[in-house]
Amino acid sequence: MISDRIRRWLGIYAGVICLLSVLPVLVIVIESFTASDYVVFPPKGFSTKWYFAAAQRREFLESAGLSLVVAFLSSCVATILGTLVALALVRHRFFGRAILQALFMAPLSLPGIIFGLALLQFLAMHAIPRDIFAVATGHVVITLPFAIRFITVSLAGIAPELELAAQSLGADRWAVFRRITLPLIRPGFAASLVFAFILSFDDVAVALFLTTPTSMTLPVRIYVYIDQNYDPLITAVSAVVVIAAFLALAVMERTLGIGRLFGLR
């Protein structure tokens, strides 16, 4: 189909693009070890002083903790809700099913920044305080479509006969769900948890509108800092985030396979 020469050039090209796509992340990690007091790349000297400087800034630690809590809350809620919705959509035929499905997928097409503003005005209108629960709620909405999708995909892969067989052998509905369905959809369940967690932990657009100076998630804290300063401190903070993300990625690739998650074989 394609000659070796073209294949080789395409390979080189793909390699260059891959390199460019991870370049900014590499730059951040390398720059975080600079010994200089200003951002200059390649870095001058080697030191870990910016890590110590970052660790002494309490607001970053607090924001990191807050982000973890929000991501944990919203990924759990989104995955549980997603499982329930996916079960209803896949296993039952009812009036308005298609409409409901479309509605649950709607947040996917709404840019985060618009949703953030809408949620802000909604909360203000009903005098609901902006706290971490508000942020977590926002994140549940934006991650729910992914949760539903992952779990729907794994549900579709189960032969309904398995559930029927269990039922005919005397298992009640809860037992069927707990003993048959849940173990079978575990990959989708895990994918949904991890993906929702990452999505929530990385989100700037929604959280930007919902956080207050006292309750700021880490990406928003980074954004606000960059907006006003330009020094290597933030590269150290970012590098920690990057390393954490790559650990999560490695675990995910081992257990699930990234490509499969996105529908690529």
Next chain:
Amino acid sequence: MTLGLNSFYDYGRMTGIIEIFTLKNYQRLWFDSYYLAIIGRTFRLAGITAIITLLVGYPVALYLTIASARAKSWVIALILSPLLISVIVRTFGWAIVLGKNGLLEQFFSGFGIADIHFLHTEAAIVVGLVNVLTPFVVLAVATSLQAMDQAVPLAATSLGAGPWQVFRRILLPLSLPGITAGLLITFGLASASFVTPAVLGGSQYKVLSVIMYQQAIVLQNWPFAAAIAVTLTLIVLVVQGLQTRFAERADYRAAPQ
């Protein structure tokens, strides 16, 4: 939950600090030359970004269809992994590369071209956006190329078609659904992107999402911010409508075969 979302979304439209129905905000946004320029700039940025992202991503998707299993998993991992890292971190990485005394400026001064600046230009934003959006194009195009019967290009080659002909007459038409989907997805995402234009564009470069944020948070003019949000949503919805139309057309054409 989504119903709730839609309803307060409607609300956002006309919630005034003074609760009187008015079209003043839209008049200001759509007929004032200052804001019209911003709308135009948003469109231009999204358009340029979509086209460049497609050009960057298409060959990678093509490579995925012919690569060995090992090379393929590497490329997929490297292309998709940035998706797991916050946009703000990646964008700041570009700010370092493109910024004052950054890699690129040093590269150019090595050739004797000093006094060239990238940060806070439209080109910098496009670079950042293309980087963020490339995975989406690769995914869209690769999925449509995978759906193709792998024997088709082989058959064309055996009938005497050269590589260029195979590409133009076979691969390009068959991946058209992926191309349109990729273009429209990137256009939609780019037009509503906030972090990248805000960080790489500097305070002088304004697109809809940036002025929306300023109106809402800095100036506290929520009705006007809501008008901007509705306008942005309209743009995104129109783009999505087009996407669905194209997808349906592609299905229709594929059906008789």
